[in-house]
Amino acid sequence: MASADMFPSADMFPNVSFSDVNAAAASQEAGGGGKAVFGLDAASGAARLSFVSTGDDQAMEIYLSDAQIFKLGRTEWLCVSGETEAKPGVEEKLFSRAIKAVLRTEAESKAFSLAFQRWKQLGRKAGEPLENGSIMVPKSKFDTKIEASSAQMYFHYYGQLLHQQNMLQDFVRTGTYYAAVMENRSDFEGRVVVDVGAGSGILSLFAAQAGAKHVYAVEASEMVEHAQRLISGNPSLGQRITIIKGKVEEVELPEKADILISEPMGTLLVNERMLESYVIARDRFLAPDGKMFPTTGRIHMAPFSDEYLYVEMANKALFWQQHNFFGVDLTPLHSSAFDGYFSQPVVDAFDPRLLISPPTYHTLDFTKMKEEDLYEMDIPLSFVSTVGTRVHGLACWFDVLFDGSTVQRWLTTAPGSPTTHWYQLRCVLAQPLYVMAGQEITGRLHLVAHSAQSYTIYLTLSAKMWGVGAEQGGILQTSTAKLELKEPYYRLS
Numbered sequence: 001m002a003s004a005d006m007f008p009s010a011d012m013f014p015n016v017s018f019s020d021v022n023a024a025a026a027s028q029e030a031g032g033g034g035k036a037v038f039g040l041d042a043a044s045g046a047a048r049l050s051f052v053s054t055g056d057d058q059a060m061e062i063y064l065s066d067a068q069i070f071k072l073g074r075t076e077w078l079c080v081s082g083e084t085e086a087k088p089g090v091e092e093k094l095f096s097r098a099i100k101a102v103l104r105t106e107a108e109s110k111a112f113s114l115a116f117q118r119w120k121q122l123g124r125k126a127g128e129p130l131e132n133g134s135i136m137v138p139k140s141k142f143d144t145k146i147e148a149s150s151a152q153m154y155f156h157y158y159g160q161l162l163h164q165q166n167m168l169q170d171f172v173r174t175g176t177y178y179a180a181v182m183e184n185r186s187d188f189e190g191r192v193v194v195d196v197g198a199g200s201g202i203l204s205l206f207a208a209q210a211g212a213k214h215v216y217a218v219e220a221s222e223m224v225e226h227a228q229r230l231i232s233g234n235p236s237l238g239q240r241i242t243i244i245k246g247k248v249e250e251v252e253l254p255e256k257a258d259i260l261i262s263e264p265m266g267t268l269l270v271n272e273r274m275l276e277s278y279v280i281a282r283d284r285f286l287a288p289d290g291k292m293f294p295t296t297g298r299i300h301m302a303p304f305s306d307e308y309l310y311v312e313m314a315n316k317a318l319f320w321q322q323h324n325f326f327g328v329d330l331t332p333l334h335s336s337a338f339d340g341y342f343s344q345p346v347v348d349a350f351d352p353r354l355l356i357s358p359p360t361y362h363t364l365d366f367t368k369m370k371e372e373d374l375y376e377m378d379i380p381l382s383f384v385s386t387v388g389t390r391v392h393g394l395a396c397w398f399d400v401l402f403d404g405s406t407v408q409r410w411l412t413t414a415p416g417s418p419t420t421h422w423y424q425l426r427c428v429l430a431q432p433l434y435v436m437a438g439q440e441i442t443g444r445l446h447l448v449a450h451s452a453q454s455y456t457i458y459l460t461l462s463a464k465m466w467g468v469g470a471e472q473g474g475i476l477q478t479s480t481a482k483l484e485l486k487e488p489y490y491r492l493s
Contacts, residue, residue, distance in 0.1 A: 011038040011115040012245040014228040017102040018051045020060055021078070036101060036112065038064075038119040047119045049079060051099060060099055064120040075109040077101045079116070107214050108242045110254030118252055141280065142249040146273070150452045154272065159221035164200045167263075170421040174202070176402075176411040177263065180293060181206045184404030187291055188212045192255055196248055196262035196281045197274060201227035201241070203261050208237035215241045216257070218248050218281075248281040256287040262294075267347060268425050269297050269364070269398035270374065271485050273453045279371045292366050294400035300414065301381060301396050302359035303441055303461065304426065305389040309346065309491075313428055316341045342430040345457065345483050348491040349423050352415040355395060357383035357441065374449065381443040381461070391433040391441065393481070394459055397424040425488070431479045433463045440464040447485075454486035 016036040034053040041048050041063075049067070050059040067081040080098045103109040142151070157163055168174055181188060181203075189211035195204040198217035204227075207215045219227060224245045231238035244251050260281055266272035275297075282292060320334040362379045381394070399412035413422045427445075435441060446458035462478040 011119070011251065012036070012224065013103065013108060013112055013115075014224070014243060015104045015108075015232070016051065016112075018060070019100050021098045021100050038115050049116065049119070051101070062097060062099060064116070067116075067120060069113060069116045071113070072100070074106050075103045077103070077109070077112065077116075105214075105239070105242060107216070107254060111216075111242060111244060111252070114252040114254060140247065140249045142247050142277070145276075145451060146453055147451045154453055155221040158197075158199060159223045161200075161223075161226060164223065164226075166421060168200065168202060172418045172420045173263070173411065176409060177203060177261075177293075178206055180402035180404060180407070180409040180411075181210045181261070183407040183409065184402070185210045185406075187259055187293075187405050191258035192216075193259050193261060194218065194253065194257040194281060194285050196260055196278055197264060198227060198243070199223055199263075201231050201243065203263065204241050205231065205234060205237050207259075207261055208240050212240060216253055217241055217243045218251055218253075219243065219245060220247045248277050248284065253285055257285045257290055258287055259291045259293065260286055265294075265297065265398065265400060265422065267422060267488065268345075268396055268447075268455075268485060269299050269400075270377075270447065270449075271454050273374070273449060275364070275366070276371050276374050278366060279369060279374070282366070283371075291403070291405075293402050293404075294411070295365075295367060295403035297364045297366065297398060297400045298361040299364075299379070299396060299398050300359045300361045301379070301394055301445060302355045302357050303383055303385070303391045304350070304354045304393060304395040305356050305387075306350070306354050306392050306426075307390065309426070310390075310392045310428060310432065313341050313346075313489075314338070339430065341489075342428055342481065343483050344487055344489040345485060346426040346428060346491050347423050347488045348426075349419045350395065350415050350426065355415070356385050356387050356389055356391065356435075358386075362445075376449065377445075377447040379445040379447075381441070381445060383441040385435040385437060385439050385441060388436045389434075391429070391435055391461065391463070393426055393428040393432075394443075394445065394461065395424060395426045396445075398422070423492070427457060427459045427481055427483055429459070429461065429479045429481050433461060433477050433479055435463050452486055454484070457481075457483040457485055459483065 013036040017033050032053045034051060037050045037052060039048065047064040049062045049064060052059045062079050062081040067079060070078040072078055078098055078100055080096055082096050103112050188207055190213050193207040193212045193215045195215060195217040198204055198219040200223060201217050204215045204217040217227060224243055228243050231241050231243065262278050264274035264278040266274065317334055317338040320330045320337040322330045360381065397413045397415065399410050402409045413420050413424060415424050441461060441463055443461040447455045449455050459481045460478065462475045465474040465476055
């Protein structure tokens with residue numbers, strides 16, 4: 001049998017008026033306003049449509065396997081399902097249940113119809129018996145790549161207002177997005193916009209302020225409930241915004257978008273792997289000549305020297321050098337503890353004067369790249385040291401470009417620029433390198449995605465021969481590191 005975790009979780013339409021038009025049931029169940037939710041029955045796994053009244057746990061339900069939908073008007077639908085009901089003292093009989101649903105806008109009406117057909121197909125696939133069992137519905141691309149436990153924690157995190165507030169209060173982030181949209185009104189006026197991973201809905205509201213014809217705000221976490229209240233509380237803008245609960249890999253939209261807007265950036269740009277969803281949304285929803293905000297991203301890298309940070313990291317493992325900890329010798333674990341601390345990338349804001357070379361960068365063009373390009377990135381490194389010092393590792397940060405028709409605006413997380421909630425990231429080498437001024441430093445930054453929505457970082461840095469014989473290009477020293485981007489050391493104090 002197909003299990004529930006093989007299906008998208010739910011599609012929800014939060015502002016629906018509905019009524020049960022069945023004559024026999026009309027006296028028992030009044031209609032009203034509330035939400036319509038497509039999902040799976042927990043017990044049977046059958047696809048169903050539930051109409052839930054506001055402030056009431058009671059729901060009117062239609063199972064979709066034998067249901068049909070009829071259009072009554074631009075935003076009105078009649079959902080009909082054949083059901084068998086046994087009543088006390090009455091012979092069991094078959095009757096049809098019909099629920100009239102009225103959506104708020106034509107765009108929501110189209111999306112409702114698409115969701116009905118999609119969930120009806122899922123219900124059929126899950127329940128159709130075959131000779132050798134039941135059809136197994138394939139997982140979505142997101143579910144295939146990402147561990148269920150990681151996804152659950154991820155959506156729980158972003159479903160909380162305190163974390164949305166943390167991002168909104170990053171005024172560099174929020175202000176840059178606002179400026180990029182408002183300075184490029186011509187890209188939004190009269191256009192259809194899709195907000196990928198809408199969160200609180202703030203970017204959807206910005207797009208509506210800029211004159212968007214309609215905005216589809218796609219959000220998979222429980223933040224949709226808060227987003228709906230925020231958008232409903234701004235009715236002059238909210239009437240042009242439709243919130244759709246679900247993953248961009250799974251939901252259906254009634255029309256193509258002229259512009260995608262999203263905030264898919266994580267630590268080191270790529271952490272949390274939301275950039276892949278952004279690219280998938282481009283392929284699924286964006287019109288051929290459509291725009292993407294942001295348009296491109298760049299990962300910047302430079303070697304750094306920070307003796308204080310290195311000593312701090314190394315000293316963390318001193319605890320394990322105790323020979324008599326309540327009568328126990330801890331030293332056998334010192335080496336493992338030392339390696340463990342250096343496997344954590346350091347997230348903090350540092351002084352750009354710690355950099356010992358001009359940075360290089362790696363570009364990601366969101367408009368052209370393939371999703372698979374984000375699975376693994378191998379970035380060659382080449383620097384020339386400006387000073388004689390110890391090289392303690394590689395410092396990284398990112399920026400993204402909003403390539404508008406009127407104004408090009410950058411959002412940067414560079415050291416020395418106003419600090420953002422992303423800060424910067426440093427990969428610290430357990431074995432530093434010694435370099436002289438003018439000496440070349442080479443290496444590779446290799447990022448490999450994994451199913452916990454992050455990356456394993458493989459760093460190699462080498463100091464090439466300096467001075468007499470340098471033309472032969474021999475390698476003097478090499479140091480390597482393996483770090484886990486999902487488990488950083490937040491050094492924010």
